[in-house]
Amino acid sequence: MADMKVYFDHNATTPLHPEVKKEMIAGMEMFGNPSSMHAYGREARANIEDARRKVADFIGAKENEIIFVGSGSEANNTVLSLFVCSSSQCIPGSRRGTIITTKIEHPCVLETSECLAHQGVRVKYLNVDRYGKIDLDQLAGMLGDDVGLVSVMMANNEIGTLQDIDAITKMVHESGAYMHTDAVQAVGKVPVDVRKLGVDFLTISAHKIYGPKGVGALFVKQGIPYCPLIRGGHQERGRRAGTENTLGILGMGRAVEMRMIEMPEEEERLLLLKQALRKGIEESIDDIYFNGHPTDALASTLNVSFTGVEGEAILLYLDLEGIAVSTGSACASGSLDPSHVLLATGVDAELAHGSIRFSMGRETSMQEVEYLLNVLPPIIKRIRNMSTAYIKGGLHATSR
């Protein structure tokens, strides 16, 4: 068994912050329905509104602009689904029937977009360059008076590339469309201020920032047309039905509060770790490629392609050594295609199958990076030794 357990998969999810855990344990017996007028209800209500204030403060929003939801995916589904509502109150859906998004969004945006396309919505997909940045000229060419919504993720979950959301939002607003950004991977890692960005909708998830799973928030700018995805209750001022996840919301509030304190000094430390990891891999392993933007990217995320090696094999050999990572390989996901994000950046399918994402967090230490750097090179060597890709003709064998 491995003597060390190291978690390099923070973009998938994060452990609870000890302070969040404390807060949630303290709140565990609070069971009142926040909609009730009695003391039990008022206690739950007070805690939800307190969390709402913290989340709003964290991203520079007003409290009434924050809707608590069940996940980042739900928030993204809600925003995109505004466009198929044929109610006369839903202005975006009625006149401007085109949505623009990118080829590197999270599946919850891409699959919802595909579904909307089947319902008659026109969906256009922006390309990205080799670093994962969208092309603003292409966006300018797509924008027009038929476009109702543009949805561009702020930080990519696989490669960490950051988009220039403020510049994009300006262009989108000039054309008269609304702007949404899926900021699930950005909030809590880089400063996010909805006023500076100018966006109309913004998605946050708690479990990516050391909060609990099953809770997220959607920022909807005041005055922007809105239509709930989940109906049938007055909760969240009629914008999201269902009895509130009081405990989850409580945890989310504490999580953003802790981010406010810890985030500012964390980025520099993570950058040093990332540089050490990058340099260490470069020096010890041949035939590798780094994915994502070299500078305009999350400090916590490093995505590497190893030629001639399939990612699931790397992931499982690392798992045996106590190291947790994720891969863009098809084999690990149960689908047959490798990472759509890497393919969109122009990475060859073979390299995409051999990609590994290392994502670090608040507890990642230099010692852990060093442990990884000790373990990884022999694993790659071992897999390459048994790989056809490293023999003559391996690249040009008969196709299936």
Added chain:
Amino acid sequence: MLQAGEWAYSEKLKEHFMNPKNILQGENTDDFDGVGMEGNLQCGDQMMVVIKVDKAKEIITDCQWKTYGCASAIASTSVLSEMVKGMTLDDAFHISPKEVALELGGLPDHKIHCSVLGDKALRAAINNYYTRNGQEDKVKQEQAKVICQCMNITDHDIEDAVLEGARTYFELQERTKCGTVCGQCKEESEALLEKYKHIHFGA
């Protein structure tokens, strides 16, 4: 609360993944009597199988391999290389992916397609042996038969679709476009769908 479960794989598969048997060392295949390679790197799976043959008895005396692929691809080639040693060429030629999967203690459904290349590469190696030894008459081609004339879909395409997850006629059509034009091949395609489901998944 439960502790972390085991991998999605059997213990035997895990053992073969952790300690693969009979890996071909280096690039040289000159010492071997037959060489076969299947798959490609773009799809994420490629396997090479090399065999040594006792020519008098037509028995496989050694089998080595290289694999580019995931854990189940590595383990299935490893276990296959153990299975065929001592087998006649004819018996080895007829090993099915299902037998390999059984030997491994089963494979998750979505991993079956990762393991079918090993036996294909083995058949290619056996055919290669026959060709080198002037026994072309014994070379058995895996001739594909066109089932859907409109879309030019063969029985091999249907088998691949099943291995990749198609379980209903609708899913088969989604993957292959089989029978989406005139529809005359529906009965035959459905029969093949059932056949391959049975062969590979015992369904």
